[in-house]
Amino acid sequence: MCAYKxxxxSQRTIMTPGPVEAEPSVLRMMGSPILGQFDPEFTNIMNETMEMLRKLFQTSNHWAFPIDGTSRAGIEAVLCSIIEPGDRVLVPIYGRFGHLLTEIAERYGADVITMETRWGSVFEPQDVIAEIERVQPKIVAMVHGETSTGCVQxxxxxxEACRRMDVLFVVDAVASIGGTEVKVDDWYIDACIGGTQKCLSVPSGMAPITFNSRVEALLLQRKKIERGLADPSTPKSAQTRTIRSNYFDLSxxxxxxxxxxxxxxxxATTMLYALREGVRIALTEGLAARFARHRLHEQALVAGVLAMGLQLYGDPACKLPVVTCIKIPEGLDGESVRAMLLEDFHIEIASSFGPLKGTIWRIGTMGYSCRKKNILHVLGALEAVLIRHxxxxxxxxxxxxxxxxxxx
Amino acid sequence: MCAYKxxxxSQRTIMTPGPVEAEPSVLRMMGSPILGQFDPEFTNIMNETMEMLRKLFQTSNHWAFPIDGTSRAGIEAVLCSIIEPGDRVLVPIYGRFGHLLTEIAERYGADVITMETRWGSVFEPQDVIAEIERVQPKIVAMVHGETSTGCVQxxxxxxEACRRMDVLFVVDAVASIGGTEVKVDDWYIDACIGGTQKCLSVPSGMAPITFNSRVEALLLQRKKIERGLADPSTPKSAQTRTIRSNYFDLSxxxxxxxxxxxxxxxxATTMLYALREGVRIALTEGLAARFARHRLHEQALVAGVLAMGLQLYGDPACKLPVVTCIKIPEGLDGESVRAMLLEDFHIEIASSFGPLKGTIWRIGTMGYSCRKKNILHVLGALEAVLIRHxxxxxxxxxxxxxxxxxxx
Structure with missing residues (x-):
């Protein structure tokens, strides 16, 4: 017998930079009956989701679909499908997730060249462009919104410079997609990865990506039909540039x-239902209106935090509208404050990573979590907990x- | 504005070998509120799920957790974490999914040796053991239940032979877990991969795995702390045997x-809720009772199919109880029959792959789909459609x- 109940x-108020509270209708849609993967009803949902993702990414790319895994699965799918051993990849790093791009690219045999700037700031585009000219990489991989530092690049x-120099430009927009402007075509992004559990308010477990015909051309050169699927009469593939991963093989x-x-x-049937509904809600709200809403609640949060007497972390000129970083006042145990917020107020805010561990709190204003009720609740609770400390x-x-x- | 509704x-009767109908309570649980990944409530759910998975896999292994991706993500996570370039891997193949094991192992640089037996049959254990003795591989990777042919190995x-010869034994139990006996410890399996969307009746998108201390020891030798997480004062990792994938890095x-x-x-918050509930239901039913239920409905299905005058495909001695393969009568368009079943009766059954394409139908009796109502419905409908054809x-x-x- 099974003793598990x-x-x-609990119903938390989740004000971290993800995962955040899911849209109620997304959760409802996840109760929909399963369809077989080749059921025409289901393939129609696949096609509709592709159409909607194109709008979300503001692209005319044909290819826009989710990877069945969490956000970093999307990043790995893109990087491992385009990187061949020895390829030169430039990664400008301004926070934790730049390091993740480096980590993944290195594992797939890239010759990775990094450049770093101070956490809490971003790069002057001219500095990155000068480095691209010097390094002559095949790929530039960058984070758009760094949740670890609350900065946007x-x-x-x-x-533009990448396109001019025929370099592939890969962007991690996991934290920004659906919360602030991400213009894949206007910004000459060749492959872009979004996240579900942040500004789309869909549970973690899928990673929408898009890529253009420049990337597609490269993928087609590396393509290989899977054993057990190929017609037995087909001659064995002579592919020597096979993508290392089978699961992440974009071709x-x-x-x-x-x-x-x-x-x-x-x-992943049910996750696809969820993604479709999350993107549908974003497009129904309208991207411009949605970004303005995120900005409004960010302003209210920032005004409250400053009025309390706390200080923000990071360069205000490059602040990511969907994450607000706050310096933990000296002498205060930041983790104790977070624990009391969770236990007594059922509010979750985040700490940070690596060099920032213990020095800042991070408050997200993302998706469905980004609403007036939550902002007022978190400000009141944070004040009370700080007084208590x-x-x-x-x-x-x-x-x-x-x-x-x-x-x- | 968004034109998407x-x-x-539709509520289908899904009688394929997966994805099958989800347990109603699994779908309900997926509407539960999101929790943060480090919320003690959530980490408690993670720990409980590990405990339950150990029971499902019939193992005392410490490590039993899901990979956030579909079943083949679980397979790739295990293979890529233990295979180092040049490692000799023996893959005995008796259907499509043996080819998948080969495909993945080769991509990660293994020296793969395959042996094949006729589709529709399985191996004599002694033949495999003789080949292990001859080849002396580091790893033997095998499929337990081949959905492509409806056979169980x-x-x-x-x-036992692998353990005696100090070979790692990796088993793909994606199709069998929760539907028929899978005894990880008794069968000396070192790493085992299960599926969610088949006999557990949880949506696709997660892959529960388990591995023992023999595998763990190997993983610890290949371990590397991720950049951006490591304490800045720690010296740079000198790891030279790094696992190729970051996402699938079991260490x-x-x-x-x-x-x-x-x-x-x-x-993947919501998928974990779903997995926990699916495994909870399986353990509450009791594994022995659950396997007996699967066997009962398989018998009813087979009796019906034979009484209709159809013939089964494959060696009855090794029939997988959760998949029944039927020869498509000569001159009949199997795809037209499947299409009419779906359109008129809202029933889905499957075709097969590669050399079996167009020659057999496959009917699953898995998880929540495996119940009397469905068996009677599919038999009646199949008869009607065949008469119509x-x-x-x-x-x-x-x-x-x-x-x-x-x-x-």
Whole structure:
């Protein structure tokens, strides 16, 4: 017999940079009946999702579909499908997730050249362009919104330079997609990876990606039909540039998401329902209106945090609108504050990584979590918890400052 | 504005070898609120799921957790984490999914030696053992239940031989786990991969795996801490045997699923809720009772199919109880029959791959789809569709034969 009870989970106010609260209708859609992967009803959902993802990524690319895995699965799928051993890859790093790009590229045998700037700031595009000219890489891989530092990197000039020099430009937009502008075509991005559990308010477990015909041409050169699927009469593949991963092989995934519908994995049915609904909600709200909403609640949050007497971390000129980083006041145990927020107020905020561990808190304003009720709740609770910890704050001012923004 | 409507999906009777209908309570659990990945409530769910998976795999292994991807993600995670370039891997193949093991192992640089037997049969364990003795591989990788042919391979003697010769034994139990006996410890399996969307009736998108201390020891030799997480004062890793994939790096996943809770991916929250519930239902039913239920409905299905005048494909001695393969009568268009079943009766059955394409149908009896109502429905509908296609069948006998089984 089984002693395990049915699952019950608390209703948290999740103000981290992801995973955030899911859209209620996304959760409802996940209760929909399963369809077989080659059922015409299901392949129609696949096609519709591709159409919607193109709009989300603001691209006319044909290829836009999810990888069945979490965000880093999307990043690895793109990098491992285009990187061949010895390829030169330039990774400009300004936070943790730049290191992740490096880590993945190195594992697939790339000759990775990194450049770093101070965490809490971003690169001057001209500096990156100068390095591209010097290094002459095949690929430039960059993070758009760094959740670890709350910074956003301007990409258009870098993208233009890459296109001019025939360099592939790969962008990790996991944190920014659906929350702030990501213009794949306008910014000359060749392959872009988005996230579900952040500004789209879909549970973690899928990674929408898009790539253009420049990337497709490269993939077709590396293509190999899977054993056990190939017609027995076909001569054995002489492919020598095979993509290392089978699961992440974008050249095979094109045949699964394209009209050939060649069996690869079994598409994650329910997660696809969820993604379709999350993107549908984003497009129904309208991207411009959605980005403005994210900006409004960020302003209210920032006004409240400053009115309380706390200081922001990072260069304000490059602040990512969907993540706000706050310096932990000296002498205060940041983890104790986070624990009390969770236990007493059912609010989750985040700490950070590596060199920033213990020095900043990070508050997300993403997707469905990004709403007035949550902003006012987190400001009131943070003030109360800080007072309880003996910190000096301007009591009563934070919520008022946020209300001022909402009422102005 | 967005022209896309809310999702609606039909309620199908899914009698393929996966994905099958999800357990209703699994779908309900997927509507549960999101928890943060380091929320103690969530890490408790992770730990509980590990405990339950150990019972499902019938193992005392410490490590039992899901990979966030579909079944082949689990296979690739295991293979890429233990295979180093040049390692000799023996893959005995008796259907499509043996070819997949070969494909993945080759991509990660293994020196793969295959042996094949006729599709529709399995190996004599002694033949495999003789080949292991001859080849002296580091790893033997085999499929337990081949959905492509509906055959199940006895594993215990092969496992014993592997252990004796200090060979790692990796088993793909994607199709069999939760539907028929899979005894990881008794059969000396070192690493085993299960599937969610088949006999567990959880949507596709996660792959539960387990591995023992023999595998763990190898993983620890290849371990590398991720850049951006390592303490800046730690000297740079001198690891030269790094696992190629970051996403599938089991040595890192141990630190995510273990007490260190080192950030890797963001766990697929809702899919984990679903997996926990699916495994909970399996354990509550009881594995022995569950396997007996699968066997009962298989018998009813087979009785019906034979009474109709159709013939089974494959050696009955090694028939996989959760998949029944039927020869398509000569002159009949198998795809037209499948299409009519879907369109008129909302029933899905499967075709097959490679050399079997167009020659057999495959009917699954898996998980929640494996119930009396479905068996009677599919038999009645298949008979009607065959008559409609002008095939000669013994009208009226199939459902009666199944009822005989149920009433005996």
């Amino acid at each position: 049915e699952l019950t989970t 301007p990409l258009k000039e870098i993208g 095979q995934l094109m045949d699964y998401w394209g009209p050939a519908r060649l069996n690869h994995h079994t598409e 003996g910190a000096r704050v301007h009591a009563g001012r934070a919520v008022q400052a946020a209300l001022d923004i909402y009422h102005s | 809310e999702l609606t999906t 006895p594993l215990k003697e092969i496992g 890192q996943l141990m630190d995510y699923w273990g007490p260190a809770r080192l950030n890797h991916h963001t766990e 002008g095939a000669r069948v013994h009208a009226g006998r199939a459902v009666q034969a199944a009822l005989d089984i149920y009433h005996s």
